[in-house]
Amino acid sequence: MTDRPMLDRSPFLQGPYAPVTEEITAFDLPVTGRLPAGLDGRYLRNGPNPLGSDDPGSHWFLGAGMVHGVRLRDGRAEWYRNRWVRSRHVAEALGERWPGGPVHAGMDFAANTHVIAHAGRTLATVEAGALPYELTDELDTVGPCDFDGTLPGGYAAHTKLDRRTGELHAVAYFWGWDHLQHVVLGPDGRVSGTTDVPVVDGPMVHDFALTERYVVLLDLPVTFSMDAAAAGSQLPYTWNPSHQPRVGLLPRAGTTRAVRWFEVDPCWVFHTLNAYDDGDRVVVDLCRYEGSFDVSALGSGGPLTLERWTVDPTARRVARQCLDDRPQEFPRVDDRVLSRAHRYGYSAATGQVDRGTVQMDGTFQDAAFADALLKHDLLAGTVEEHRFPRNAAIGEAVFAPSTPDADEDDGHVMAFVHDPDRGATDLVVLAAQDFAGPPVATVHLPARVPLGFHGSWIVDG
Ligand SMILES: [Fe+2]
Numbered sequence: 268m269t270d271r272p273m274l275d276r277s278p279f280l281q282g283p284y285a286p287v288t289e290e291i292t293a294f295d296l297p298v299t300g301r302l303p304a305g306l307d308g309r310y311l312r313n314g315p316n317p318l319g320s321d322d323p324g325s326h327w328f329l330g331a332g333m334v335h336g337v338r339l340r341d342g343r344a345e346w347y348r349n350r351w352v353r354s355r356h357v358a359e360a361l362g363e364r365w366p367g368g369p370v371h372a373g374m375d376f377a378a379n380t381h382v383i384a385h386a387g388r389t390l391a392t393v394e395a396g397a398l399p400y401e402l403t404d405e406l407d408t409v410g411p412c413d414f415d416g417t418l419p420g421g422y423a424a425h426t427k428l429d430r431r432t433g434e435l436h437a438v439a440y441f442w443g444w445d446h447l448q449h450v451v452l453g454p455d456g457r458v459s460g461t462t463d464v465p466v467v468d469g470p471m472v473h474d475f476a477l478t479e480r481y482v483v484l485l486d487l488p489v490t491f492s493m494d495a496a497a498a499g500s501q502l503p504y505t506w507n508p509s510h511q512p513r514v515g516l517l518p519r520a521g522t523t524r525a526v527r528w529f530e531v532d533p534c535w536v537f538h539t540l541n542a543y544d545d546g547d548r549v550v551v552d553l554c555r556y557e558g559s560f561d562v563s564a565l566g567s568g569g570p571l572t573l574e575r576w577t578v579d580p581t582a583r584r585v586a587r588q589c590l591d592d593r594p595q596e597f598p599r600v601d602d603r604v605l606s607r608a609h610r611y612g613y614s615a616a617t618g619q620v621d622r623g624t625v626q627m628d629g630t631f632q633d634a635a636f637a638d639a640l641l642k643h644d645l646l647a648g649t650v651e652e653h654r655f656p657r658n659a660a661i662g663e664a665v666f667a668p669s670t671p672d673a674d675e676d677d678g679h680v681m682a683f684v685h686d687p688d689r690g691a692t693d694l695v696v697l698a699a700q701d702f703a704g705p706p707v708a709t710v711h712l713p714a715r716v717p718l719g720f721h722g723s724w725i726v727d728g
Pocket of ligand 1: 380424425473474537538720721
């Protein structure tokens with residue numbers, strides 16, 4: 268008797284989430300439209316892709332990572348590849364030898380949440396105590412990475428690169444710690460500094476924000492649950508109504524004692540869009556789930572909206588402003604403006620989440636992701652929508668500038684979009700300044716890409 272019947276009931280193994288079973292390499296992909304000149308690089312995206320009945324991937328967050336990539340050059344889509352990240356477990360399941368390398372706290376894991384490039388490395392990242400995995404340019408696994416032995420603990424899924432300093436910031440957490448850890452990687456790809464910030468209850472800290480002066484910390488009431496862990500939960504983080512929600516401002520080069528905290532109402536935030544300094548105040552745009560958040564069902568007791576939080580250290584308060592009340596997730600800016608004032612943001616419209624995105628009885632809410640991408644002009648206060656055919660299952664949108672020095676929003680927005688008629692996924696390229704218009708180019712992949720998490724446009728170096 269295997270545990271497959273139980274896993275097969277998981278909604279995260281069905282429909283647009285269903286894992287693929289093959290690794291594919293395809294060259295010279297068909298393109299409808301015209302790929303823009305100068306769009307030379309790799310679009311990579313990570314996401315869970317459980318191996319099978321022996322993989323503990325019954326929750327979306329727990330499946331082994333698979334990175335999907337498309338290489339664009341000279342107006343051509345040169346290749347598509349999808350590759351599992353070879354943790355020890357994945358390598359052995361595939362009958363391969365694990366490449367070996369460092370492991371933090373016994374937490375070897377096929378990093379499934381993001382894929383980034385820094386200091387010449389391509390890295391699949393994940394949070395909660397595990398290390399990133401380094402990949403080759405063609406997505407083969409090199410091995411786990413502790414940045415040449417300079418990383419003291421685990422790492423984080425989300426990172427923020429300050430392009431002026433070349434420093435890559437992250438906030439790591441781990442259930443076995445009584446603190447968060449701000450980690451700075453230098454342009455050389457080695458850890459140049461860490462700051463531990465004490466917290467209680469072991470909060471889940473999926474994302475953070477960065478300004479020119481501060482690391483913005485989110486200490487919200489989804490916390491580690493020893494009871495859930497003892498009961499065998501593979502994702503032992505639960506809503507904790509006794510945990511005081513708060514936002515922290517840690518000066519970038521600050522010491523532990525320099526952090527200042529500001530209380531907020533109970534809510535949950537997976538993702539920030541961006542943050543910046545505004546005089547003495549700090550502005551943070553983010554997707555906020557009202558009320559209590561259930562990580563197991565990915566649902567909230569209230570609506571999900573795009574908000575602006577303005578932290579006023581003098582008045583010791585956080586003012587909230589709704590920027591857009593339609594449900595949305597995976598907010599992204601033009602990465603070049605990270606930590607400085609932004610005008611534009613892009614996100615994926617989602618279904619209603621106040622009853623849970625997916626139901627644990629195996630049925631789907633109509634739709635974990637709706638069939639549209641959104642573009643926000645936060646200066647004008649307007650939103651444009653790019654609609655796709657029904658059941659298109661659209662993921663995160665990533666912005667690629669036309670040139671390194673192009674204005675914000677002068678470039679293209681790309682995302683994986685499932686084509687239900689073809690039974691396979693397209694890489695859709697939109698002109699950011701004609702967002703609602705027809706795609707500039709559509710690259711037809713030879714396979715379906717399951718709904719996943721985060722990705723990057725990595726320009727040829
Ligand atoms: Fe995320």
